[in-house]
Amino acid sequence: MTGRLPSVTGTGTLLRFALRCDRVRLPVWVAAGALLVTVQSVSSQALYDTPADLAAYAASVGSNAAAVALAGPPVGLDTVAGAVAFEISSFVVVVAALMAVSTIGRHTRADEEAGRTELVRATRVGRHAPLLTAVLTAAIACTATAVAIGAAATATGLPAGGSFLLGASVGAAGLVFAGVTALAAQVTGSPRATQGVAGAAVAAAVVLRAVGDVEGNGLVWASPIGWAQATHPYSGDRWWPLLLCLAATGALAALAGALLDRRDLGAGLVAPRPGPPAASRALTSPLGLALRLQRGALAAWTVGLTLLGLVYGSLAGSVETLFVDPQARALLPDAASLTDAFLATTLATTALLAAAYAVSAVLRARTEESEGRAEPVLAAAVGRPAWLGGHATVALAGPAVVLLASGAATGAVRAVATGDGGEFGRLLAAALTHLPAVWVVAAVALALFGLVPRAAVLAWAAVGYVAVTTLFAGPSGWPAWVDDASPFAWTPAVPIEAWRATPLVALSVVAAGLLAVGLAGFRRRDLVTG
Numbered sequence: 001m002t003g004r005l006p007s008v009t010g011t012g013t014l015l016r017f018a019l020r021c022d023r024v025r026l027p028v029w030v031a032a033g034a035l036l037v038t039v040q041s042v043s044s045q046a047l048y049d050t051p052a053d054l055a056a057y058a059a060s061v062g063s064n065a066a067a068v069a070l071a072g073p074p075v076g077l078d079t080v081a082g083a084v085a086f087e088i089s090s091f092v093v094v095v096a097a098l099m100a101v102s103t104i105g106r107h108t109r110a111d112e113e114a115g116r117t118e119l120v121r122a123t124r125v126g127r128h129a130p131l132l133t134a135v136l137t138a139a140i141a142c143t144a145t146a147v148a149i150g151a152a153a154t155a156t157g158l159p160a161g162g163s164f165l166l167g168a169s170v171g172a173a174g175l176v177f178a179g180v181t182a183l184a185a186q187v188t189g190s191p192r193a194t195q196g197v198a199g200a201a202v203a204a205a206v207v208l209r210a211v212g213d214v215e216g217n218g219l220v221w222a223s224p225i226g227w228a229q230a231t232h233p234y235s236g237d238r239w240w241p242l243l244l245c246l247a248a249t250g251a252l253a254a255l256a257g258a259l260l261d262r263r264d265l266g267a268g269l270v271a272p273r274p275g276p277p278a279a280s281r282a283l284t285s286p287l288g289l290a291l292r293l294q295r296g297a298l299a300a301w302t303v304g305l306t307l308l309g310l311v312y313g314s315l316a317g318s319v320e321t322l323f324v325d326p327q328a329r330a331l332l333p334d335a336a337s338l339t340d341a342f343l344a345t346t347l348a349t350t351a352l353l354a355a356a357y358a359v360s361a362v363l364r365a366r367t368e369e370s371e372g373r374a375e376p377v378l379a380a381a382v383g384r385p386a387w388l389g390g391h392a393t394v395a396l397a398g399p400a401v402v403l404l405a406s407g408a409a410t411g412a413v414r415a416v417a418t419g420d421g422g423e424f425g426r427l428l429a430a431a432l433t434h435l436p437a438v439w440v441v442a443a444v445a446l447a448l449f450g451l452v453p454r455a456a457v458l459a460w461a462a463v464g465y466v467a468v469t470t471l472f473a474g475p476s477g478w479p480a481w482v483d484d485a486s487p488f489a490w491t492p493a494v495p496i497e498a499w500r501a502t503p504l505v506a507l508s509v510v511a512a513g514l515l516a517v518g519l520a521g522f523r524r525r526d527l528v529t530g
Helices: 011-021 025-047 051-062 065-071 080-107 109-114 116-121 129-155 160-187 191-215 218-222 224-229 241-260 286-322 338-370 374-379 384-418 422-432 435-451 453-476 480-484 501-524
Strands: none
Touching (some): 080 191, 109 116, 109 191, 116 129, 129 160, 129 241, 191 224, 191 286, 218 224, 286 338, 286 384, 338 384, 338 422, 338 453, 384 435, 384 501
8 A cells, every 4th residue: 555545544633633623512512412311300300209190190191192202102101210211312312413413514514615624635634534533523422422411310310221221322313313414425515415414314313203103103113213212211221222323323434435435525426406597686685695595494493393383282282181290380380271371381482492593593694704705795785784684684584484383383283172263363473472582682693793703602692591591480489680681581471471562662672772783883893704
């Protein structure tokens, strides 16, 4: 092999560099998974502290198709530990899958598009080293997630064997989606397409698992999420399904490596479809460009929250059995109707997710600026207020679409279940009541972007704050000022409270003021790339 480098030369150095680049991002992902399990374990042990409570819970969710579709197979519900695994496993598997997808995409296709892979390959680095580095980075992250979840569950008092099996199943499923993304990176020609294909694979796995569990057929075995949940932590403790995950990961990674040898650097096996010879009239405006850039994300969020609305609407009919225990009912706001209290809480949760989407839409403008794509647009006859205004419009109108779709789904299910057509309009209006609060969160992100662009990512801290205060401030008895700092605290909790215009108008005014600050700051500062 004189004069020729082995294909994986330089992997160690690249791996150390990748881990250094992700030294903040990956620990946050790992901590998020462990925190979800910790919160679920502590809350479940508090809620189902008697055999009667646990038996009532098992009877209610075990025969509820919506609960099974959302969580997974109803096994192990005769113990609190089994209930924890049932309630949280599907969610943390999705977290691990998204972590793996973003990690692989960032270190493969995104690096190629940015030109970094070409520079690295110009040195003494083998052809397969960057791909192997990405896979190993994702593997380390998934392993860390498995250990963190196992340790967190054990620390909260759950059996150690089942806890680490739960963690291992989550990490193993994440590995499968790492392999899927590595394969997608060879086939597609852009980071967006890679993320889209991998994200679609995650969504398909969720649907296949849900349909398979509800119908009780073998379709569940077509989903890596189904493989992970087939381990039955705390109830049987089956380790053999993890072999399916490891085998699939190895096969996908090997296939990705083989396809890497059949394509050019920077290109995918599937050539991108040529665009039209002339741009549509919609792309002649900054708003049209922003909408074109963000339409995929908007569609994905809309579909996801619509499905969530359907689930919430289906579960509303089982509230009386789901919240038998007084401690469980304490998690819901006081109201004459327990069903309305549940719906008010779920609609607020949906609004929090809409706020997360709004922040991501604002930060897309930051991505365009940091990667240098905003500069040539602004060098033409496009003013700064118009360019940023286009992204701001999407960030404000998008949550309205998302809340409209989710509220309509919840209302439609309730209207069919109760035979009362008025439920549709009532719940649709209740969902839209949260829109001004969502706008305030989006406006905070835009103000940060306009004034301190490198700090715009701190807008996620605002999302975290409003989420924590909305969900926990009331039940935990926190000081009133902590909750009052959140715009969601000023939103009427429809349908258990009457609709009031004054706080919604006030929140809209606050959002408008923050938007004005962001636009003014962007007009006066320099563009910041990198």
